[in-house]
Amino acid sequence: MIFLKTEEEIELLRASNLLVAKTLGEIAKLIKPGVTTLELDRVAEEFIRDHGAIPTFKGFPNQYGDPFPATLCTSVNEQVVHGIPNDKPLMEGDIVSIDCGTFMNGFCGDSAYTFCVGEVDPEVRKLLKVTKESLYIGIQNAVAGKRLGDIGYSIQQYCESNSFGVVREFVGHGIGKDMHEDPQVPNYGKRGYGTMLKKGMCIAIEPMITLGGREIVMERDGWTVRTRDRKAASHFEHTIAIGPKGADILSSFEFVEQVLGDKAI
Template identity: 80%
Template sequence: MIFLKTNDEIELLRASNLLVGRTLAEIAKVIKPGVTTKELDRVAEEFIRDNGAVPTFKGFPNPYGGPFPASICTSVNEQVVHGIPGDVVLKDGDIVSVDCGTYMNGFCGDSAYTFCVGEVAEDVRNLLKVTKEALYIGIENAVQGKRLGDVGYAIQQYCESHSYGVVREFVGHGIGKEMHEDPQVPNYGRRGTGTMMKRGLCIAIEPMITLGDRHVVMESDGWSVRTKDRKCAAHFEHTIAVGAGKADILSSFEFIEEVLGDQAI
């Protein structure tokens, strides 16, 4: 069942999502070669709780891998999504997708950003750039009267025109009082198909794009998803509210990019 949100509910969602953006900015301050992904998780959880919220990812159930043990997902290089923070030491030239969720005042926030660690190869930086651009192209299509297939089609066409792979097995989603609500929001599709979008629909759009083949495999931990060919993947995510003329982006990359400065993608 799809729940359209009132203006008041959208503002509560915005508050949770802006906290995600601020949390990711705190992570941006400490990402560098030599830092472990567990340290990123510690920074995130402390900041989220200090701001009166709880991390929605921590304890999230999974019949294949048990409850998620951390507050953020850290997916390094060939990992696409759902990487578990641990003793992995980030190296110069790595990329790491950090996905973060918060729960505050009854509503969820959800956003992701892929960071460069030190000096990253030009072809990989370009993957990140195109994936981020594809996110905004998808958002441009998230307006009342269009269908979800229009969002997926726009993302797919843009990424495939750069010869990148578009992951099919994992998709965006509705969001509100629950982190994952209906409808599913694929990053591929056909124009004019899928659920009709109406004002008040709140969704997380999150392109997951690969440098090589689009196929993915699940790691033995039951959570981490990586590319089958072990080439890098990028992941960017915004939570948005569908509007009559244009989408309202409820999350933000501005805090992150203030920290990164000239190094921002």
């Protein structure tokens, strides 16, 4: 069932997503060679709790019922999504997707940004740039009266036209009082197909794009998803509200980009 949100509920969603945005901004200050994803996770959890919210990812069960052990999903290089923070230092040339969720005042926030660690191979940096651009192309198609397939089609066409792979098995989602609500929001599709978009629908759009093939593998930890060919993967995500004339982006990369300056993707 798809729950349409009132203006008041959308503002509560915006507040939770703004906290996610600020948390990602705090993380952006720390990302450099030598830092561990476990250190980033500790900072994020403290920041979120200090602002009166709780991390939504921590304790969230997977398909086996195992709880996610951390605040952030930190997916490095060939890891696509759901990487678990650890004590292995990030290295020069790595990329790391930081996916963050909060729960505050009864509503969820969810957003992700893929960071460069020092100087990154130009082809990989292009992957990040195209993924981020595809996110905004998808958002441009998130208009009342269009359909979910229009979002997925636009993302797929843009990424595949740049010779990148589009992950099929993991998708975006509705969001509200629960982190994952209906509908599912694929990053591929056909124009004019799928659920019609209506004012008040709130969804998280999150392209997961690969440098090589789109095939993925689940690691033995039951969480981490990586590319089968072990080539790099990129992930960007915004939470939005559907409006009659366009999408209202409830999350933000503003705080990340203020920190990164001209090094931002």
